[in-house]
Amino acid sequence: xxxxxxxxxxxxxxxxxxxxxxxxxxxxxxxxxxxxxTLDNGELITAHNPNTGKMTGCAETGFTAWVxxxxxxxxxxxxxxxMVQNENEEWIGVNTHRANSIVKDALHRxxxxxxxxxxxxxxxxxxxxxNSKIDFLIDHTDGTQTYLEVKSVTLKDPTSNRGYFxxxxxxxxxxxxxxxxxxxxxxxxxxxxxxxxxxxxxxxVSPATHIDPKYTEYVKMAKEVGVEFIAYNxxxxxxxxxxxxxxxxxx
Numbered sequence: 001x002x003x004x005x006x007x008x009x010x011x012x013x014x015x016x017x018x019x020x021x022x023x024x025x026x027x028x029x030x031x032x033x034x035x036x037x038t039l040d041n042g043e044l045i046t047a048h049n050p051n052t053g054k055m056t057g058c059a060e061t062g063f064t065a066w067v068x069x070x071x072x073x074x075x076x077x078x079x080x081x082x083m084v085q086n087e088n089e090e091w092i093g094v095n096t097h098r099a100n101s102i103v104k105d106a107l108h109r110x111x112x113x114x115x116x117x118x119x120x121x122x123x124x125x126x127x128x129x130x131n132s133k134i135d136f137l138i139d140h141t142d143g144t145q146t147y148l149e150v151k152s153v154t155l156k157d158p159t160s161n162r163g164y165f166x167x168x169x170x171x172x173x174x175x176x177x178x179x180x181x182x183x184x185x186x187x188x189x190x191x192x193x194x195x196x197x198x199x200x201x202x203x204x205v206s207p208a209t210h211i212d213p214k215y216t217e218y219v220k221m222a223k224e225v226g227v228e229f230i231a232y233n234x235x236x237x238x239x240x241x242x243x244x245x246x247x248x249x250x251x
Contacts, residue, residue, distance in 0.1 A: 022066070024038050026061060051081075058092050082098075102196060117141040156201050161203040173215055177215070192227070200234075232244065
C-alpha cells in the first residue's frame with residue numbers, strides 16, 4: 001500500500017508529460033493504434049495511438065495534434081499521440097492510459113472531495129465475483145474502505161456540451177458496473193464510479209443510452225443499491241493535464 005502519512009501536506013502537481021510535446025496536424029488515425037501527424041516543422045511522423053475506443057469526434061483529419069517524443073530504443077514508434085484540439089480549439093486528452101495517473105495525482109492532492117480522509121491507496125486490487133481489478137482501493141482513517149473505478153470520457157454530443165460514456169458497446173464497462181453492484185450488496189464498503197472528462201467542451205456527463213443501452217441499465221441498478229457516480233473535468237494544455245472541478249452526472 002502506498003503510504004499517505006503526509007495527509008496534512010499539499011502534494012506537488014504531477015507532471016504528466018516528461019518531455020515537451022510537439023505540435024502538428026493530424027493526418028489520419030488507422031488500425032486503431034497508429035496516427036499519422038505532420039509536425040509543424042513539416043516532418044510526417046507515425047505516432048502510437050494509445051486509445052482502443054472509437055474516438056468519435058476526437059481523431060478527425062486536420063485537428064491540431066500534440067505528440068510526445070520518446071527515445072526508448074525498444075520502442076518501434078518514437079512518438080505518442082497525447083492530445084488533439086478540434087475545430088473549436090477544444091482540448092481532448094486521447095491517451096486513456098493517463099486517466100489513472102491523473103486521478104492518483106488528484107487523490108494525493110485531496111482534490112476529490114467525495115472521497116474524504118485517506119490513510120492509504122492501493123492500485124489495481126483484485127476483487128469481485130468476475131475476477132476484476134479495482135483501479136483504486138482506498139483505506140480511510142476511520143477504518144472504512146472505498147472502491148474507486150475510473151472511466152475516461154471524451155465523447156461529446158455535437159449539439160450540446162454533454163459528454164457520454166461509453167463511446168461504443170462495452171462489455172468491460174458492464175462487468176465493472178456489475179462488480180460494484182455486487183460489492184455494495186455484500187459489504188459495507190463505498191463504491192464509486194468516477195468519470196474523468198478529458199474534453200474541455202464537456203460540461204455534464206450521462207451514460208450513452210443511444211450507443212449502449214445495456215450499460216445505462218447497469219448504471220441504474222448500481223445506483224439503486226448505493227453505488228456512487230461522480231464526474232470531474234480536467235484542465236488540459238500542452239504542458240499538463242490535471243483534475244479541475246466536479247461536473248453534473250445524470251442517469
